[in-house]
Amino acid sequence: MSVIAVVGAQWGDEGKGRVVDYLATDADLVIRYGGGNNAGHTVVNPHGHFKLHLIPSGIFYPATRNLLGGGVVINPPALVRELDGLAAAGFDCANFFISERAHLVMPYHVMLDQLEERERRTAKLGTTSRGIGPAYVDKVARRGIRVVDLMEPDDFRAQLHVALARIRRVVTGYFGAGGDDDELRPAIEEATDEDRIATEYLTAADRLRPHVVDGQALVDAALVDGQRILLEGQLGTMRDIDWGTYPYVTSSSPIPGGASIGAGLPAVAIDKVIGVAKAYTTAVGAGPLPTEMLDAEGEALRERGIEYGTSTGRPRRCGWYDAVAVRFSVRLAGYSSIALTKLDVLDGSERIRICVAYRDPQTGAQWTTVPASTSVYQRLEPVYQELPGWQTDTTGCREFTQLPAAAQAYVERLEALAEVPIGLVSVGPERDQMIVRGPG
Numbered sequence: 001m002s003v004i005a006v007v008g009a010q011w012g013d014e015g016k017g018r019v020v021d022y023l024a025t026d027a028d029l030v031i032r033y034g035g036g037n038n039a040g041h042t043v044v045n046p047h048g049h050f051k052l053h054l055i056p057s058g059i060f061y062p063a064t065r066n067l068l069g070g071g072v073v074i075n076p077p078a079l080v081r082e083l084d085g086l087a088a089a090g091f092d093c094a095n096f097f098i099s100e101r102a103h104l105v106m107p108y109h110v111m112l113d114q115l116e117e118r119e120r121r122t123a124k125l126g127t128t129s130r131g132i133g134p135a136y137v138d139k140v141a142r143r144g145i146r147v148v149d150l151m152e153p154d155d156f157r158a159q160l161h162v163a164l165a166r167i168r169r170v171v172t173g174y175f176g177a178g179g180d181d182d183e184l185r186p187a188i189e190e191a192t193d194e195d196r197i198a199t200e201y202l203t204a205a206d207r208l209r210p211h212v213v214d215g216q217a218l219v220d221a222a223l224v225d226g227q228r229i230l231l232e233g234q235l236g237t238m239r240d241i242d243w244g245t246y247p248y249v250t251s252s253s254p255i256p257g258g259a260s261i262g263a264g265l266p267a268v269a270i271d272k273v274i275g276v277a278k279a280y281t282t283a284v285g286a287g288p289l290p291t292e293m294l295d296a297e298g299e300a301l302r303e304r305g306i307e308y309g310t311s312t313g314r315p316r317r318c319g320w321y322d323a324v325a326v327r328f329s330v331r332l333a334g335y336s337s338i339a340l341t342k343l344d345v346l347d348g349s350e351r352i353r354i355c356v357a358y359r360d361p362q363t364g365a366q367w368t369t370v371p372a373s374t375s376v377y378q379r380l381e382p383v384y385q386e387l388p389g390w391q392t393d394t395t396g397c398r399e400f401t402q403l404p405a406a407a408q409a410y411v412e413r414l415e416a417l418a419e420v421p422i423g424l425v426s427v428g429p430e431r432d433q434m435i436v437r438g439p440g
């Protein structure tokens, strides 16, 4: 292994953190390349049960360095809380680094996230209200504040002053010049309180300073040294800003191109891309999800898979595996192999369905790829192939041949539909509950 990107092949929450935790045994450096503390990974390992929102999943290996790349957006107080939580569990995080080029999530981003979502009324995106979208908007609008600025208190105060002057004008626009009573008013006051923000962020800056580095130099030295690098994705292809179900997407690029940009290494340096796909489908937030099951079967899947958001606790939407969406992701991301997670969650199912195409009920047309139009995608119905279930506990299986024949057939069918090998099959959240099928 030299440079491996671990990318979500569906709508996010595929179990990337768990796969990175597994692969990080062999990694010298793990880099998180995009997103913020909106999503999160749950990692279960011999040290305990951890919810990570920003810190890469390699943090549990003391010899593995972990970097938040320049493509990540960072909420400093939230990051300090995460570091404190890990410190309380016995991890000093001396192996954790932050790229000075990463942008900051500010309190007014969180406030704007809530305001904008409220403005959307019936067309809500279902954001996590953590300010991630507005932070990326400021980055692209070239008025963001970066980690490097936070490290210089005078620079930070000056930039904060300018930013807040603009934000106050924006907020006035929302409420009219006089500003009126509103339930969000206290939150707005707090999110635009210059002294409070400066104190809170500069206090966090002192705590984070030992971890802040020139990320590109760190990555470059690791590459020159031939170190083993893992690039850890957030969310999945179907939420990619360019290729996902726009506008129900995240504000960054989970696909491998985003890994190169966000981590700060040449695209050609990535030797292998592992797509992580769940054995079924889940999504958080709004937007098309053709295989969604709004019935008792979907509910049962949610309970068996404990499908509730790591960061927000929101129930995830659940459905059968969507082979059309995964193949779209395969083509876009160029996976070397797929890591299939949560096969065990299907252990109780009598029969299992795979969505092999979509059908447009208006025109009768069949779709074998993902339409660009979100309104078309919303109305497409899944065309299912049905396979028998296995109704046997797979959580103890460690070899592919130990899986019940029907489970093997299911995995092989998914592999044929994805047109890429399934190299890892995960049958439980624990580190060792993994079946290695081949070189991957």
Ligand code: GDP
Pocket (backbone or CB within 6 Å): 008, 012, 013, 014, 015, 016, 017, 018, 039, 040, 041, 042, 043, 044, 235, 305, 310, 341, 342, 343, 344, 345, 426, 427, 428, 429
């Ligand atoms: P990520 O953001 O892609 O890392 O995914 P999340 O951490 O949000 O969600 C994956 C969840 O599934 C976590 O709670 C994992 O502990 C759990 N998990 C991962 N792989 C397996 C598996 O094979 N079986 C079961 N039962 N749970 C798993």
